Amino acid sequence: MIEIVRRNSQTAMLAAIVVILLVVNVIFLMQWQSASSEKDKVETQMNVAEVNLTQARVQYDLVDLRKEEAELKRNPEFPTKLPVVGLSLFLAEGALQYQVNLDKVDPPEKVGTEKIGGKSYPAYATAVTASGSLTKLTTFLEYIEGGGFTSIRVQDLVIEQTPGVWKADFTVVVISQT
Helix, strand or coil, X not given: CHHHHHHHHHHHHHHHHHHHHHHHHHHHHHHHHHHHHHXXXXXXXXXXXXXXXXXXXXXXXXXXHHHHHHHHHHCCCCCCCCCHHHHHHHHHHHHHHCCCEEEEECCCEEEEEEEECCEEEEEEEEEEEEEECHHHHHHHHHHHHHCCCCCEEEEEEEEEEECXXXXXXXXXXXXXXX
């Protein structure tokens, strides 16, 4: 009888150890799966951070930004001299494209200087009178300011409606380097 109790106690002990080991393995398996999914999330976040850092380094590289700044200071983005013919063609092409009549275009005349980046540059004004529908005049003016010349602006704009037609008087100012 003592033998049977010993065998049963050893069997019970082995069964308890097996159950404990199974429970521990299940706990470790759940923690391992949780750690594995966290590892995947952290790796994804790390990869995204590396890409963002690389983009930021390229975008905000101080040496490159200083080179660009020096280039801009050395070579401003506007014409070296007033392109009289180019300006006339620019206005004529815009008028044709936006179906606006150019009633008058005066020759450009120097109207003073403009200070840009601590330097003074000559400014030239061209008086223009155009006519057409209001929407076409508006798009034509947008064309002028957003067009091929980076140093151009429209000023002194006066728009009047005459019978059946809108008329715009304005000045186109171009800044050049010389």
